[in-house]
Amino acid sequence: MQHSFFENPELYFKNDIPTGKIVWKSPSNIALVKYWGKRPVQLPMNPSVSFTLNNSVTETAVEYSPAKKGLNVTFYFEGKRNVSFEEKTKKFFENITNIFPFLNQLEFTIHSKNSFPHSAGIASSASGMSALALALCSIENDHFGTLNNENDFFRKASYVARLGSGSAARSVYGGVVIWGETSAVPGNSDLYGIPVTGNVHKDFLNYHDTILLVDSGQKKVSSRVGHSLMENNPYAKTRFKQASENSVKILDILKSGDKEDFIKIVESEALTLHAMMMTSNPYYLLMKPGTLNIIENIFEFRNETGIPLCFTLDAGPNVHLLYPDENSESVNNFINDRLKPYLSQNGFIKDNVGNGPERLI
Numbered sequence: 444m445q446h447s448f449f450e451n452p453e454l455y456f457k458n459d460i461p462t463g464k465i466v467w468k469s470p471s472n473i474a475l476v477k478y479w480g481k482r483p484v485q486l487p488m489n490p491s492v493s494f495t496l497n498n499s500v501t502e503t504a505v506e507y508s509p510a511k512k513g514l515n516v517t518f519y520f521e522g523k524r525n526v527s528f529e530e531k532t533k534k535f536f537e538n539i540t541n542i543f544p545f546l547n548q549l550e551f552t553i554h555s556k557n558s559f560p561h562s563a564g565i566a567s568s569a570s571g572m573s574a575l576a577l578a579l580c581s582i583e584n585d586h587f588g589t590l591n592n593e594n595d596f597f598r599k600a601s602y603v604a605r606l607g608s609g610s611a612a613r614s615v616y617g618g619v620v621i622w623g624e625t626s627a628v629p630g631n632s633d634l635y636g637i638p639v640t641g642n643v644h645k646d647f648l649n650y651h652d653t654i655l656l657v658d659s660g661q662k663k664v665s666s667r668v669g670h671s672l673m674e675n676n677p678y679a680k681t682r683f684k685q686a687s688e689n690s691v692k693i694l695d696i697l698k699s700g701d702k703e704d705f706i707k708i709v710e711s712e713a714l715t716l717h718a719m720m721m722t723s724n725p726y727y728l729l730m731k732p733g734t735l736n737i738i739e740n741i742f743e744f745r746n747e748t749g750i751p752l753c754f755t756l757d758a759g760p761n762v763h764l765l766y767p768d769e770n771s772e773s774v775n776n777f778i779n780d781r782l783k784p785y786l787s788q789n790g791f792i793k794d795n796v797g798n799g800p801e802r803l804i
């Protein structure tokens with residue numbers, strides 16, 4: 444599908460302008476192969492592959508009514524008016540009026556909340572932007588009936604979510620999702636994510652992701668700045684090639700169920716992501732001592748027990764522990780016995796691979 448599919452100039456109200464309310468709950472996701480580096484407009488430099496999570500979600504209620512003075516947004520985050528989110532959302536809506544011309548005819552009151560603590564240092568852009576994109580697609584379909592085909596609906600939601608935040612493109616589906624072009628997967632695209640869950644071994648579909656909260660502070664370097672520093676990173680070209688190869692490899696591994704090979708790619712991807720940060724100009728470091736202590740303990744635990752526990756990182760110090768359902772008791776004991784000293788007061792969040800977003804109203 445091309446850009447033209449997503450931009451329909453006919454999508455504006457010709458007679459009465461409606462009032463309504465739509466609520467979506469949408470999850471975060473954890474990348475196995477990382478998206479790091481982009482080109483305009485929000486297009487990835489390499490494909491990325493992720494597990495959609497189950498418990499780490501944003502719930503967003505979008506109320507809309509006829510605009511009194513053009514497009515307007517009032518935004519409440521966790522019950523409180525949030526001017527920063529309000530400005531960002533308004534700007535985002537203004538940028539996508541070519542996709543949804545009806546936005547110019549409406550004003551919005553948005554209430555959004557996360558299931559995870561705001562101070563936990565978990566990126567909420569994937570769950571937040573996907574929930575918002577899904578709500579806009581629901582407004583379109585409820586009033587124009589143009590997205591009745593489920594594939595079309597979620598593809599458009601992914602396309603719009605991508606424009607809000609790249610990783611959000613992967614959050615509109617459950618299970619395993621790929622975003623970004625590779626010859627290995629028919630029908631995939633830089634413009635939107637597609638689900639590949641049908642080709643995944645059952646062991647991976649109930650994998651656990653326990654998120655160890657090492658440091659609760661705000662991100663020191665935003666993803667936007669981090670991505671842009673890849674433009675001059677001397678290793679960027681090699682990295683993009685490696686990530687493309689790893690995307691193809693991980694899909695094979697996810698199909699076969701081979702946990703040893705899974706560990707090799709996933710851990711290498713996490714460390715390479717951070718290596719890119721350390722080799723940017725200016726360089727920066729998002730891991731904390733606790734992050735490294737946890738990683739060393741994981742290596743030891745794996746050597747001692749043979750349990751295929753592995754880690755991944757996103758753009759911060761928190762550690763995601765990925766492991767099969769059958770090992771959850773041993774891993775819980777390991778966290779309690781050996782990792783507690785490295786956790787912040789927020790502790791950890793237990794999550795697992797989930798089924799994707801849900802419309803509540």
Ligand code: DP6
Pocket residue numbers: 473474476477478479485491566568607608609610611666667670716757758
């Ligand atoms: C390290 O999606 O947060 O989590 O497109 O600028 O919003 P923007 O960036 P974002 O980047 C995510 C980076 C990552 C890796 C990943 O999720 O693939």
